[in-house]
Amino acid sequence: MVDVSAKAITIRTAIAHAFVRMSPKVLRAVRRLKNPKGNPLEIARIAGIAAAKRTAEWIPLCHPIPLTHIDVTPRLCKDGVELQSRATATAQTGVEMEALVAVTCAALTVYDMCKALDKGIEIAHIHLLEKTGGKSGDYLRPSGRKSRAGRK
Numbered sequence: 001m002v003d004v005s006a007k008a009i010t011i012r013t014a015i016a017h018a019f020v021r022m023s024p025k026v027l028r029a030v031r032r033l034k035n036p037k038g039n040p041l042e043i044a045r046i047a048g049i050a051a052a053k054r055t056a057e058w059i060p061l062c063h064p065i066p067l068t069h070i071d072v073t074p075r076l077c078k079d080g081v082e083l084q085s086r087a088t089a090t091a092q093t094g095v096e097m098e099a100l101v102a103v104t105c106a107a108l109t110v111y112d113m114c115k116a117l118d119k120g121i122e123i124a125h126i127h128l129l130e131k132t133g134g135k136s137g138d139y140l141r142p143s144g145r146k147s148r149a150g151r152k
Contacts, residue, residue, distance in 0.1 A: 012094045041076070100126065
């Protein structure tokens with residue numbers, strides 16, 4: 001791991017995005033909550049939060065960070081489910097990986113919850129939207145590169 005002991009403790013935030021593309025048939029089932037395993041959006045939200053708290057176990061050289069906040073927001077769109085996570089910590093290193101792990105796990109969970117309906121579901125557009133705090137300063141993904149894969 002990188003030595004961060006000389007870095008200042010600051011408030012760090014990160015927002016990440018993922019998109020789960022699915023067929024109209026699967027999307028209708030999700031909207032109607034007609035899924036054999038239950039509500040994929042709520043289960044994905046909880047799975048993403050739980051995964052973010054264990055990021056250092058997913059990514060071998062990632063520092064374990066005590067998160068002060070993590071949330072995952074799923075949103076039904078025209079072509080699937082858009083996921084966004086927001087992670088916050090007061091730490092010596094950033095929370096980008098925690099936000100990315102959260103949306104990735106949430107996307108995988110949506111797939112798992114819906115795979116009985118269609119195995120052709122696609123996970124795409126996993127990326128960092130923004131981050132604040134730390135030595136390197138703030139980052140905001142340029143709007144031209146911001147993925148909005150589906151619309152309501």
